[in-house]
Amino acid sequence: MKPFPDAVRPLADRPLVVVLNNDILPYRIPLFRALDAAPGLRFHFIFSTERAWDRSWRVDRKQLGFPHTVLRGFALRLRKPNYGEWRTIYINPTLFLHLLRLRPDVIVGYEYSAPALTALLYARLCRAAYVVWTECTRHAERELTRGQRWTRRLILPRAQAYIGTSQAACENLVHSGAPVESVFASPMSHAVAWFRDESSNARKEPSPGAAHRILYVGALSVRKGVTSLLEAFALVARQQPEARLILVGDGPLRSSLEDLARRLGVHARVEFGGFVQPAELPAIYAQAGVFVLPSLEDTFGVVVVEAMACGVPVVCSKYAGASSHLVDGVSAFLVDPEDIHQVADRILRLQSDAGLRSRFASEGRRLAGSFEASAVAEPFLDASRAALDRLRR
Numbered sequence: 001m002k003p004f005p006d007a008v009r010p011l012a013d014r015p016l017v018v019v020l021n022n023d024i025l026p027y028r029i030p031l032f033r034a035l036d037a038a039p040g041l042r043f044h045f046i047f048s049t050e051r052a053w054d055r056s057w058r059v060d061r062k063q064l065g066f067p068h069t070v071l072r073g074f075a076l077r078l079r080k081p082n083y084g085e086w087r088t089i090y091i092n093p094t095l096f097l098h099l100l101r102l103r104p105d106v107i108v109g110y111e112y113s114a115p116a117l118t119a120l121l122y123a124r125l126c127r128a129a130y131v132v133w134t135e136c137t138r139h140a141e142r143e144l145t146r147g148q149r150w151t152r153r154l155i156l157p158r159a160q161a162y163i164g165t166s167q168a169a170c171e172n173l174v175h176s177g178a179p180v181e182s183v184f185a186s187p188m189s190h191a192v193a194w195f196r197d198e199s200s201n202a203r204k205e206p207s208p209g210a211a212h213r214i215l216y217v218g219a220l221s222v223r224k225g226v227t228s229l230l231e232a233f234a235l236v237a238r239q240q241p242e243a244r245l246i247l248v249g250d251g252p253l254r255s256s257l258e259d260l261a262r263r264l265g266v267h268a269r270v271e272f273g274g275f276v277q278p279a280e281l282p283a284i285y286a287q288a289g290v291f292v293l294p295s296l297e298d299t300f301g302v303v304v305v306e307a308m309a310c311g312v313p314v315v316c317s318k319y320a321g322a323s324s325h326l327v328d329g330v331s332a333f334l335v336d337p338e339d340i341h342q343v344a345d346r347i348l349r350l351q352s353d354a355g356l357r358s359r360f361a362s363e364g365r366r367l368a369g370s371f372e373a374s375a376v377a378e379p380f381l382d383a384s385r386a387a388l389d390r391l392r393r
Contacts, residue, residue: 015105016042017384019133020115022090023052024059024070026278027302030373031189031380036066038381044102048073048090048115056250056275071095080143083223083296084252087145090115096122106384108133108163112144112151120155129160129387135188135299137168137321138175143297152176160387163380166300166321182390184383187325188300189376192309192368198282199310207287211357212242214347215288215312217281217303218295220251225294225317225337230257232294234264235344240351248273248284285310289357290350294337295320304332305371308364313357315346325370331363 019035021028024047036043045068051059053075061070073092080087095115099107099122107123108131109116116132123130132155136144144152156162162178164170165188173183214233218224226247233245247257247270254272261267276284285291291307292315301320308314314332316323328334333346350357369375 014040014042015384015388016044016102017106017108018099018102018104018119019043019045019108020110020119021045021047022088022110022113023047023049023055024061024064026057026059027188027190029059029064030191031376032064032066032068034189034373034377035380038377041381041384043067044069044104046071046095046098046115048092049075052088053077054086054088057278069098071098078145082143083221085221085223087143089113092118095119100126104128106131106388108380108384109155110134111136112148112155116155117151120158124158127391129384129391130155130158131161131163131383131387132156132159132173132178133163133165134173135165135169135321136172137166137299137324138172139168139319140297140299140321141172160390161383163383167324168321169299171324182386184379184386186376186380186383187371188302188305188322189373190302190305190309190368190371192305192372195282195285195306195309196311196365196368199286202283202286209242209244210287211289211354212240212244212351213288213290214243214245214351215248215285215291215307216246216294217248217284217291217306218293219249220247220253220257222253223295223297224251225296226253226257227260228296228337228340228343229292229294230260230264230266230270232340232343232347233270234266235340236347236351237266237269239348243347243351244269244271246271246273246284246288248276248281250275281306282310285312288312290315290347292343292347293317293320293322294335294343296337298322305368308332308368309371311361311365313350313360314364315343315350325367331367332360 071092076089106129109119291312298320301322304322317337326332
């Protein structure tokens with residue numbers, strides 16, 4: 001009897017790929033759906049927790065639409081060395097038993113964590129292929145603890161393939177010793193078409209003054225560089241009387257940012273929008289003329305993809321992983337977020353030049369398409385197949 005082609009092979013006979021992730025992130029759901037729908041492989045997704053302690057979004061698990069398990073366990077919180085933030089270490093005592101029950105052919109382990117180490121142990125004992133999945137860039141790896149660096153040295157040489165969520169993450173994998181031919185770029189995905197369509201519908205309602213609205217979406221924290229953005233906006237406000245800054249998000253810096261806005265004399269022109277659920281974001285992007293991501297460190301910065309999908313010109317920190325996919329002056333402006341004069345200059349150039357805004361918006365929409373889940377799923381699938389092939393050699 002001839003073997004079945006991958007596309008029509010009975011489901012039970014297809015290799016099983018188990019993907020480990022920390023919590024259920026809304027922007028990863030489209031990728032997981034796309035992977036689950038792909039022919040030739042089966043997928044099961046294991047989460048260490050339903051929602052991280054520092055996340056406010058709501059996700060209805062009934063709408064996920066793919067096989068998944070949320071493990072029981074607990075988490076440890078340790079202070080990070082920079083920016084005054086906390087690191088979460090997930091401990092899931094039943095993970096190994098779940099892997100024994102599922103019997104995966106391939107495991108995709110997220111970052112260099114306790115669950116990843118458990119998964120590697122299973123892979124070595126039960127002869128499963130192991131794939132490293134990481135967001136870590138060379139700039140962001142300063143945050144790795146000694147334990148994570150030790151875990152990375154243990155995991156990297158024993159993996160069969162590697163997935164980086166940005167070009168910068170892939171470069172860091174190679175720098176850390178991963179064979180270049182085994183590294184696959186599967187950038188941070190998003191529901192690009194949904195953001196594009198929802199923002200287009202929102203623009204049907206007139207929004208006077210949109211070109212003068214500068215938007216930031218994200219946590220109000222030191223790492224996100226919002227203080228520098230506010231200082232840059234004060235420079236913009238001196239030259240552009242109609243400019244407005246909208247800060248969407250919440251966090252530990254909110255009260256100090258409000259005080260700073262008062263001291264800079266721009267409080268009346270800064271709107272603190274607070275946290276909003278993802279479903280509300282397209283309408284907010286649709287009312288903006290410029291989007292700024294001023295992160296001092298960011299493994300990716302998926303809000304950049306959201307802004308581009310919504311047709312909003314972007315000013316992006318050079319320290320965000322997303323910047324490795326952008327071309328300065330073509331698809332966005334790339335800036336040093338701590339150089340407030342440079343940030344202000346790029347904002348003013350976009351506000352004063354409708355043609356430049358239009359070119360950035362057009363190129364941004366085109367580029368955003370490469371982050372659609374269906375496109376990002378392909379290299380993820382390629383990495384899973386490559387790992388399985390290498391293990392069987």
